[in-house]
Amino acid sequence: MIDGTATAEPQTVSRRSTRFRRGEFHAFAGDGAPFVYMTPSAAVYRLDDASVAVLDTLAQGDCSPDELAQALRSRFPLPEVKEAIEELVRIRAVEAFLETPRKAPPAELPAPSPAALQRASGKRVPLSTLVMNVTSKCNLSCAYCYEYGEDRLSEASDKPRFMDEPTARASVDFMFAESGDQKLVNLTFFGGETLLNFKVLKAALGYARERGATLGKRVEASLTTNATLLRSEIIDWLVENDVGVTVSMDGNKEQQDTFRVFKGGMGSYGTVAPNVKELLARHTRRPVGARVTLTKQNLDVRSIYDHLAHTLGFWEVGFAPVTTSWQRDYAIQEDGFYDMLTQFQSLAAEYLEFALAGKRHKFSNVRDTLEEIHKGLNKSHPCGAGMGLMGVATDGDVALCHRFAGSDAHKLGTVHGGVDHDKQQAWLAEHHIATKTDCKTCWARPLCAGGCYHEAHTRYGDTHRPNLHYCEWIRSWTNTCLEVYGTIAAKRPEFLQQFD
Amino acid sequence: MARVQPINKKARRVDADTLATPLAAAAAPDAAAGNDVVALQQGGAPTGPNIPLGCSFVFSPGWEVDSSGGTAGLCQPVERDLYDCYITCFWPVHVPDLYNHAPDWTAKCAAAQKDWRKIDLIFP
Numbered sequence: 001m002i003d004g005t006a007t008a009e010p011q012t013v014s015r016r017s018t019r020f021r022r023g024e025f026h027a028f029a030g031d032g033a034p035f036v037y038m039t040p041s042a043a044v045y046r047l048d049d050a051s052v053a054v055l056d057t058l059a060q061g062d063c064s065p066d067e068l069a070q071a072l073r074s075r076f077p078l079p080e081v082k083e084a085i086e087e088l089v090r091i092r093a094v095e096a097f098l099e100t101p102r103k104a105p106p107a108e109l110p111a112p113s114p115a116a117l118q119r120a121s122g123k124r125v126p127l128s129t130l131v132m133n134v135t136s137k138c139n140l141s142c143a144y145c146y147e148y149g150e151d152r153l154s155e156a157s158d159k160p161r162f163m164d165e166p167t168a169r170a171s172v173d174f175m176f177a178e179s180g181d182q183k184l185v186n187l188t189f190f191g192g193e194t195l196l197n198f199k200v201l202k203a204a205l206g207y208a209r210e211r212g213a214t215l216g217k218r219v220e221a222s223l224t225t226n227a228t229l230l231r232s233e234i235i236d237w238l239v240e241n242d243v244g245v246t247v248s249m250d251g252n253k254e255q256q257d258t259f260r261v262f263k264g265g266m267g268s269y270g271t272v273a274p275n276v277k278e279l280l281a282r283h284t285r286r287p288v289g290a291r292v293t294l295t296k297q298n299l300d301v302r303s304i305y306d307h308l309a310h311t312l313g314f315w316e317v318g319f320a321p322v323t324t325s326w327q328r329d330y331a332i333q334e335d336g337f338y339d340m341l342t343q344f345q346s347l348a349a350e351y352l353e354f355a356l357a358g359k360r361h362k363f364s365n366v367r368d369t370l371e372e373i374h375k376g377l378n379k380s381h382p383c384g385a386g387m388g389l390m391g392v393a394t395d396g397d398v399a400l401c402h403r404f405a406g407s408d409a410h411k412l413g414t415v416h417g418g419v420d421h422d423k424q425q426a427w428l429a430e431h432h433i434a435t436k437t438d439c440k441t442c443w444a445r446p447l448c449a450g451g452c453y454h455e456a457h458t459r460y461g462d463t464h465r466p467n468l469h470y471c472e473w474i475r476s477w478t479n480t481c482l483e484v485y486g487t488i489a490a491k492r493p494e495f496l497q498q499f500d
Numbered sequence: 501m502a503r504v505q506p507i508n509k510k511a512r513r514v515d516a517d518t519l520a521t522p523l524a525a526a527a528a529p530d531a532a533a534g535n536d537v538v539a540l541q542q543g544g545a546p547t548g549p550n551i552p553l554g555c556s557f558v559f560s561p562g563w564e565v566d567s568s569g570g571t572a573g574l575c576q577p578v579e580r581d582l583y584d585c586y587i588t589c590f591w592p593v594h595v596p597d598l599y600n601h602a603p604d605w606t607a608k609c610a611a612a613q614k615d616w617r618k619i620d621l622i623f624p
Contacts, residue, residue, distance in 0.1 A: 043508060046504070087504040373508060437618075
């Protein structure tokens with residue numbers, strides 16, 4: 001083993017000359033103009049003709065400065081080429097290196113050591129969102145549900161079906177204790193069907209607001225519901241308490257009733273639609289969104305969007321493909337993913353038209369991605385699960401997120417005993433993007449980072465695995481969003497200020 | 501910058517952070533070859549971003565000795581030594597030549613502690 005006394009000298013390098021090669025980026029167009037998305041930094045740049053020419057030339061292979069100048073001399077004056085190279089080097093779209101005989105494209109960054117990974121993940125992130133599963137029970141029997149259906153994680157029988165009030169209060173105390181010096185904490189209620197345990201939910205938020213006032217912290221509250229149990233007095237309470245609402249809903253009557261049925265098999269649209277209309281009419285202080293689960297049987301994104309956004313009038317509509325193992329009857333297969341992509345792209349084109357006209361569009365999948373692109377998010381982990389976000393099960397066990405709440409294998413602590421921080425740090429280090437070999441060469445990794453842990457667990461039985469089944473999909477979709485972003489940046493940059 | 505225009509927030513931050521680096525120096529490592537790799541005893545770290553290389557800079561317990569000072573309980577596989585020595589040091593350990601003969605030797609090894617089995621033997 002080597003030690004600090006090693007005397008191996010680097011070779012003398014001064015006689016070798018500089019060469020240039022392409023760095024790691026993804027090129028895309030917006031409104032006909034060329035842009036690059038820099039993979040390591042998540043920065044977006046617009047290029048001029050000279051810089052595009054430099055990158056195109058380097059796409060053929062490494063070049064010396066002379067070769068580059070020679071290749072471009074008929075098209076651009078030398079100072080322009082030089083300036084372009086310098087700027088591309090600065091943003092790392094081009095790498096300058098000292099000539100060494102080599103066969104391979106750029107050497108990859110060294111994999112970080114476990115100790116470095118531990119350090120990188122080791123910064124204690126304060127809890128900013130607590131998702132409280134107030135019940136694991138539901139009055140619907142959606143076949144695709146990950147809480148109940150064929151892909152469920154925890155055995156429903158060994159946990160209480162409802163959270164009791166002492167546990168809810170302990171969860172609130174836990175949330176404040178783990179929130180560090182955050183001035184704002186988010187409390188989200190989830191289920192099962194949250195409103196089946198409205199009494200405890202109400203008590204929990206009351207207690208949280210009271211504790212928040214004492215501690216000088218603001219509490220933002222939200223809940224997800226299937227809307228079957230929304231009554232006037234519940235809506236009153238949601239409005240009074242400024243609670244954000246997301247309704248799980250799959251579209252028009254036929255679409256909704258395909259999977260979202262009561263225990264006896266009766267469709268839920270007839271119950272849900274009037275409740276939603278009343279909610280939307282009265283709850284105007286907070287945006288109310290619809291969250292759609294797409295399945296092989298329900299994949300007409302356009303008509304779902306039109307119904308939820310226009311006929312019912314939701315503030316925004318977001319879509320996610322069903323999380324399931326591939327062999328289930330409702331799993332979206334490869335051609336379905338392609339179909340979903342083209343429909344998403346057509347809605348994204350409409351979003352762009354709206355944006356350029358200064359109007360608001362309700363397709364939240366585009367909006368969310370644009371915001372991430374604008375901020376230049378570069379994720380070490382696909383989401384905040386186990387970091388700034390945790391889920392509490394009905395018995396007070398704390399897990400990575402609401403999807404894992406109740407799973408002993410993914411438990412990070414309890415609301416009574418706090419988080420096992422060693423376990424949490426180890427878990428974060430193990431799931432760092434740098435440990436995902438397959439993601440190493442993907443340009444979309446700053447935004448995707450391997451995708452949802454729960455999805456990976458359901459699909460491959462392992463949270464460590466990147467979700468390889470939708471890589472192509474994610475890259476195509478990210479490219480679409482980059483094109484939308486580039487076009488808005490070129491034609492109506494002020495629209496992007498909302499994401500600042 | 502005249503040719504490359506920062507668009508999103510991250511690009512503007514990168515731009516602000518790198519303005520301190522003279523463009524010409526960034527694009528011409530041969531001109532500054534003396535500063536490309538420097539030994540610290542030569543008079544301190546170079547200006548601008550730089551990365552100290554070498555295992556002696558990194559505290560990585562469990563690599564060379566275990567918690568009791570022995571080698572019985574090392575927490576990392578011995579194969580990691582080869583890899584780490586090659587990648588982060590200039591120490592010519594007995595590993596394949598990544599530049600000429602085995603450019604893809606570590607291509608499947610993003611994280612040595614997990615993927616070290618994928619580092620294969622190379623026969624010249």
